[in-house]
Amino acid sequence: xxxxxxxxxxxxxxxxxxxxxxxxxxxxxxxxxxxxxYRVAGAARQAGLSGVVLTEHDVFWQDEEIxxxxxxxPWIRIYRGIEVSARGCHLVVIGIEDAALLDRGMxxxxxxxxxxxxxxxxxxxxxxxxxxxxxLPPDLVDTIDAVEVASTSFTLPESLAAHRLAERHLxxxxxxxxxxxxxxxGWAWTDLPSLPADELxxxxxxxxxxxxxxxxxxxxxx
Numbered sequence: 001x002x003x004x005x006x007x008x009x010x011x012x013x014x015x016x017x018x019x020x021x022x023x024x025x026x027x028x029x030x031x032x033x034x035x036x037x038y039r040v041a042g043a044a045r046q047a048g049l050s051g052v053v054l055t056e057h058d059v060f061w062q063d064e065e066i067x068x069x070x071x072x073x074p075w076i077r078i079y080r081g082i083e084v085s086a087r088g089c090h091l092v093v094i095g096i097e098d099a100a101l102l103d104r105g106m107x108x109x110x111x112x113x114x115x116x117x118x119x120x121x122x123x124x125x126x127x128x129x130x131x132x133x134x135x136l137p138p139d140l141v142d143t144i145d146a147v148e149v150a151s152t153s154f155t156l157p158e159s160l161a162a163h164r165l166a167e168r169h170l171x172x173x174x175x176x177x178x179x180x181x182x183x184x185x186g187w188a189w190t191d192l193p194s195l196p197a198d199e200l201x202x203x204x205x206x207x208x209x210x211x212x213x214x215x216x217x218x219x220x221x222x
Contacts, residue, residue, distance in 0.1 A: 015192075015193055015194065016191035016192060016193060016212065017050040017051065017191065017192045017193070017194065017195040018048060018049050018050050018051075018186075018189045018190070018191050018192075018214065019049065019050060019051045019052070019053065019077075019079075019189060019190050019191075019192060019196075019202070019211075020044065020047075020049055020051070020052045020053065020176050020177050020179070020185060020186055020188075020189045020190075021053045021055075021081075021092065021094070021123065021148075021174055021175075021176040021189075021190055021206075022053065022055050022083070022092055022123075022125065022148065022151060022176035022177060022178045022179075023040065023052045023053060023054055023055060023176070023177060023178075023179045023185055024054075024055065024056060024057070024083075024178070024179060024180050025037040025040060025054060025056065036182075037054070037069060038069065038072060038073075039182055040052060040054075040073075040078075040182070040185060041069075041072070041073030041075070041076040041078065042073075043182045043183070043185040043186070044076050044185055044186060045075060045076060046186075047185055047186025047189075048186065049076065049185070049186050049189060050076070050077060050195055051076060051077035051078065051079060051195065051196075052076065052077075052078060052079070052185065053079040053080065053081045053092075053094055053176075053202070054066075054078065054079070054080050054081065055080075055081040055082055055083045055092050055094075056082065056083065057083050057085060058082065058083070058084060058085055058102075058103075058104045059082065059099075060080065060082045060096075060099030061080045066078065066080050077195060077196075079094065079196075079198070079199050079202055080199065081093055081094035081095075081096075081199065082096070082099050082102060083125060084102045084104070084106070084111050085104045085105065086105070086106055086107065086108040086111045087105055087106065087107050087108060087135050088108060088131060088132040088133075088134070088135025088136045089108050089124060089125075089127065089130060089131040089132070089135075089136060089140075090124075090125040090126065090130050090131075091108060091111055091112070091115075091122050091123065091124060091125060091144070092122070092123040092125050092148070092176075093111070093115045093120050093121070093122055093123075094120060094121050094123070094199055094202055094203050094206065095115070095118065095119055095120030095121055095199045095200045095202065095203030096114075096115055096118045096119075096120040096199075097118065098118070101114045101118070102114060102115070107137075108136060108137065108140055109137045109140060109143065112140070112143050112144060119200050119203060120199075120200075120203050121145040121146065121202075121203035121204075121206040121207050122143075122144045122145050122146075123144065123145065123146045123147070123148050123174055123206065124140075124141065124144045124146070124147050124148060124171075125148045125151075125153075125178070126148060126151060126153040126154060126158070126162075126178065127147060127148070127158075127161075127162050127165060128154075128157075128158040128161050128162060129153055129154070129158060141165060141169040141171060142169055142171075144171065145171070145172065145203075145206055145207045146166075146171055146172040146173065146174045146206050146207075146209075146211070147162055147165055147166035147169075147171045147172070147173055147174070148162065148173075148174055148175065148176060148178075149162040149163050149166060149173045149174070149175060149213060149215075150162075150175040150176075150188045150213060150215035150219070151175065151176050151177055151178035151187070151188055152177055152178050152179065152180075152184050152187050152188075153178045154219055155219055155220050155221065155222055156218075156219040156220065156221050156222075157221070157222070159215075159219050172206065172207070172208075172209035172211060173211070173213050174190045174206060174211050174213065175188040175189060175190055175213040175214060175215045176188060176189065176190065177189070187217055188213075188214060188215040188216070188217065189214050190206075190211040190212065190213060190214065191211065191212040191214055192205050192210055192211055192212075193210060
C-alpha cells in the first residue's frame with residue numbers, strides 16, 4: 001500500500017496529535033469506491049496520524065458500524081462526521097449525532113444552525129472549488145467554525161485564498177486530506193495539543209482554534 005511522502009512518521013501517541021479531519025471511504029462515498037474502510041486505520045497509522053474523521057458525502061455512519069470499525073482498529077481514534085452538500089457549498093460537520101437533520105441541498109445557514117444546536121462544529125470545505133457565492137448568505141463565513149485551507153482538493157491559489165478568507169473573518173484554519181484513496185490519507189492534517197475523546201470534544205477543539213495546519217506537500221499551481 002502506498003503512503004504519502006513527507007508525512008509524520010508513526011508516533012508513540014504523544015502530542016501533538018495529528019487528525020485527518022476529512023476522509024472518504026467506499027462504504028458510502030461512490031467517488032472513493034476503492035477505499036476499504038477497514039484499511040483506513042492502517043493507512044492512517046503509516047501516515048503517523050492519531051485519528052481520522054470519516055466524512056462521507058451526505059451519509060452518516062451508523063452507531064453499530066462505526067463501533068465495529070473502532071474495535072477492529074484500536075490504535076487509531078476513528079471519529080465520524082459528514083460532508084453536507086449544502087446549497088452553494090460543502091460543509092464538514094463534526095459532532096452531530098442525528099445526521100437526518102442535515103439534507104443534501106439544504107441552505108447552508110440552516111445547516112450551520114442545526115449543527116450548532118447539536119454542539120457540532122462546521123468547517124467550510126474547499127471553499128474555492130465548490131462554493132457558489134451567488135447562493136451563499138453574505139455572513140456565512142462569520143457563522144462557521146473553521147475554514148479548510150489545504151487538502152488534496154486545493155490548488156495553490158485556492159489554498160492561499162482560503163487562508164485569506166479565514167484571516168479576514170477571524171476563523172480558525174484546518175487542514176485535511178479529503179482523501180478519496182488510501183494513499184491520500186494523511187496528505188495534510190491538523191495538529192491538536194491533546195487527543196479529543198469523542199466528536200463533541202473534537203468539535204470544541206476546532207471551534208476554539210486549537211488546531212495547527214500541517215500541509216507538507218506542494219499544491220498544484222493551477
